[in-house]
Amino acid sequence: xxxxxxxxxxxxxxxxxxxxxxxxxxxxxxxxxxxxxxxxxxxxxxxxxxxxxxxxxxxxxxxxxxxxxxxxxxxxxxxxxxxxxxxxxxxxxxxxxxxxxxxxxxxxxxxxxxxxxxxxxxxxxxxxxxxxxxxxxxxxxxxxxxxxxxxxxxxxxxxxxxxxxxxxxxxxxxxxxxxxxxxxxxxxxxxxxxxxxxxxxxxxxxxx
Amino acid sequence: xxxxxxxxxxxxxxxxxxxxxxxxxxxxxxxxxxxxxxxxxxxxxxxxxxxxxxxxxxxxxxxxxxxxxxxxxxxxxxxxxxxxxxxxxxxxxxxxxxxxxxxxxxxxxxxxxxxxxxxxxxxxxxxxxxxxxxxxxxxxxxxxxxxxxxxxxxxxxxxxxxxxxxxxxxxxxxxxxxxxxxxxxxxxxxxxxxxxxxxxxxxxxxxxxxxxxxxxxxxxxxxxx
Numbered sequence: 001x002x003x004x005x006x007x008x009x010x011x012x013x014x015x016x017x018x019x020x021x022x023x024x025x026x027x028x029x030x031x032x033x034x035x036x037x038x039x040x041x042x043x044x045x046x047x048x049x050x051x052x053x054x055x056x057x058x059x060x061x062x063x064x065x066x067x068x069x070x071x072x073x074x075x076x077x078x079x080x081x082x083x084x085x086x087x088x089x090x091x092x093x094x095x096x097x098x099x100x101x102x103x104x105x106x107x108x109x110x111x112x113x114x115x116x117x118x119x120x121x122x123x124x125x126x127x128x129x130x131x132x133x134x135x136x137x138x139x140x141x142x143x144x145x146x147x148x149x150x151x152x153x154x155x156x157x158x159x160x161x162x163x164x165x166x167x168x169x170x171x172x173x174x175x176x177x178x179x180x181x182x183x184x185x186x187x188x189x190x191x192x193x194x195x196x197x198x199x200x201x202x203x204x205x206x207x208x
Numbered sequence: 209x210x211x212x213x214x215x216x217x218x219x220x221x222x223x224x225x226x227x228x229x230x231x232x233x234x235x236x237x238x239x240x241x242x243x244x245x246x247x248x249x250x251x252x253x254x255x256x257x258x259x260x261x262x263x264x265x266x267x268x269x270x271x272x273x274x275x276x277x278x279x280x281x282x283x284x285x286x287x288x289x290x291x292x293x294x295x296x297x298x299x300x301x302x303x304x305x306x307x308x309x310x311x312x313x314x315x316x317x318x319x320x321x322x323x324x325x326x327x328x329x330x331x332x333x334x335x336x337x338x339x340x341x342x343x344x345x346x347x348x349x350x351x352x353x354x355x356x357x358x359x360x361x362x363x364x365x366x367x368x369x370x371x372x373x374x375x376x377x378x379x380x381x382x383x384x385x386x387x388x389x390x391x392x393x394x395x396x397x398x399x400x401x402x403x404x405x406x407x408x409x410x411x412x413x414x415x416x417x418x419x420x421x422x423x424x425x426x427x428x429x430x431x432x433x
Contacts, residue, residue: 051297054433077299085290089222091229103218104291104298130229 003029003078003153005050005185009059012045019045020206021058029153029183030199032176036189041207043189044084047158050187051081063154080105080152082160086143090132094123094142097131101146109149117148120171136163144168147175155179157188215300216308223312233281238320241274245328256333263332264342264393271321271350272382278317279357279378280371282309283428287365296432303421306428310351310358310421318350338393341402345392348409349385355416356381362427385412 004027011021019042027033035043048054050061052068052075060067068075088097095114102109118124121141131139140163147155155176161169173196176186180199227234248266249259286292286309295305325346326339334342360378364370392405 053293053296073299073301076297079297081294081297083290083293085288085293087290087294089226089289089291091226092222096225100218100222101294103215104294106299 003183003185004064005154005187006062006065007046007050007059008062010046010049010056010061011058012042012049012054013057014042014045023204023206024059025202025204027185027187027202028200029185030180032180032186032188032196032199032201034188034190034201034203035206036203037206043206044158046206047081047156047187047189048083051079051156052076077106078152079154079156080107080147080150081156082143082146083158084162086139088131088139088142091130093127093130094118094134094138094145095127097142098145098149101143102149105146105150105152107146107149107151113149117145118142120148121145122168122171137165137168140164141168144172144175147172147179153184155184155186155188157186159189159191161190161192212300212304215298216304219305219308220312220315223309224315227312227316233278234316234320237274237278237317238324240277241270241321242324242328244270244273246331249331259332260334260397261394263329263334264338265390266332267325267328267342267346268349268386268390271325271346272353272379272386274321275318275350275353275357276375276378278313279354279361279374282313282354282358282361283365284361287431292365292428293432296429302425302428306358306362306421306424307417310354310424313358314351314354318354322346322350334393335397338397341396341406342393344406345389345402345409348406348413349389352385352409352413352416353382355413355420356385358424359420359427362424362431365428365431385409388412 006026008024010023012019023046025033035046037043045054049056062068063071063075063078087101092100095118098114098117099109118127121144123138123141126134126138131142134142144160160172164172177196180186180196245267252258283292296302298305322343326343329339329342357378360374363377364374367373388405388408392402395405396402
C-alpha cells in the first residue's frame, strides 16, 4: 500500500466558537497519528472531518493528493470509522451486528472471518443473544471486532479503548499494531497512554 | 467487496429483520390506522349515503396520519445508535441506501395498511369494485408518502419536538397524493373510471422514487454535520 492522507490548514467552527484553526498533518503508509487534547478541544470533530462527516470551515483533507470531497465514495472505500457510538442494533446478535457493520464498511463478511473476529474479541459464547443484554464492554468489543475483518487501509478510531478491560485493550492494540505493520494508516484519540509498538507514531495536540 | 445494489438489498433485509423483532412498533401504527378509520362510522352515524361519500377520504387521511406516525422512527434509531454515521461513511451512494431504508419502511408499515384497507372500507359500505380501486390507489400512493416523508424525517433528526415539526413539514407535501388517491375512488364510483387518477399517482411515485432519495441524502448530511 502506498497511501497518503493529508490535512491542510483545517479550521473548525462550532456554533460561534472556533474549535481549532490551521491544523494540518501528513500521514503515510505505516504511520499512526495519536490525536491528543483536553475535552472539548475538537478531537472527535477532527476525526469526523477526516471521514467527511463534518465539512471544515476552511482547509481540506486530501487522500493521495486528491480532496476527499471530490473523491466521495472512492475515498470512503478506504476508510473504516469507529466513532463514540457503537453502531450496534439492540435486537441483533453480535454476529449479525458484525456482519451488518462489515457489509456497510465494504468488508468481506464470510462466516469464518466473522466467527474468527468474534472469537478473538472474546465474544465466542455470546452468539445467539441480542446485543441489548450485553455489557458496555462487550458492546464495545463487538463494535471493535469490525476492525478485525476490515480491509481498509485507513482506520479512524475515536476512543477505541473506552469501556474495555485489559485483555481487550491488548487485543485492540495488537490489531492496530498489526494494521500499521502491514502498511496501514491509523488515526486515533485516547486519553489512555497506549504505546503501540509498530511503525511511526506521530502525535497531534489540539487545544494547546 | 459488495456492490451497491447488494448493499441496498442488505439494508432492506436488515431493516425488515429489525421490524420483525420490534413488531410492537409496526403494530401500533397499523392499529392507529384501524382505530381512526373505525371512529368515523361511529361518530357520523349509520347514514349509508354519507358514509359512502366520505369513506375513501377518511381511509386516505388516516393512512396519511399513520404513515406520519411511523416516519419518526425511520432514521431516529439509526441516528441515536451510530448506524447512520456508518451509512454516511460507507462506500456506497447514500441515496441508494436511503432508498433501501425507505423501501423497507414501506414494506413494514405501508404495505400492511394497503392490505387491511378493504376490510375497513366495508364499514363505509363501499362496493367491491370501489374497494379494488381504493387498494390500487393506496398501493401506488403510500410508497410516495414514505419517500416524501423521509425528507422531513431526515431534516428533523435530533431536534426537540421534531414530531410536530415533521407533521408541519410533511403533511402539506402529502396533499396531491391525498387528492388523487381519494379522487380515484370517487371518480370510479361516479362511473368516470379511475384510470387517470391512478396514472397520476404512479407518475408521482416514479418522480418521488427518482428525486427524493437525493434530497433525503443531502438532508441527512446536514443533520449529521
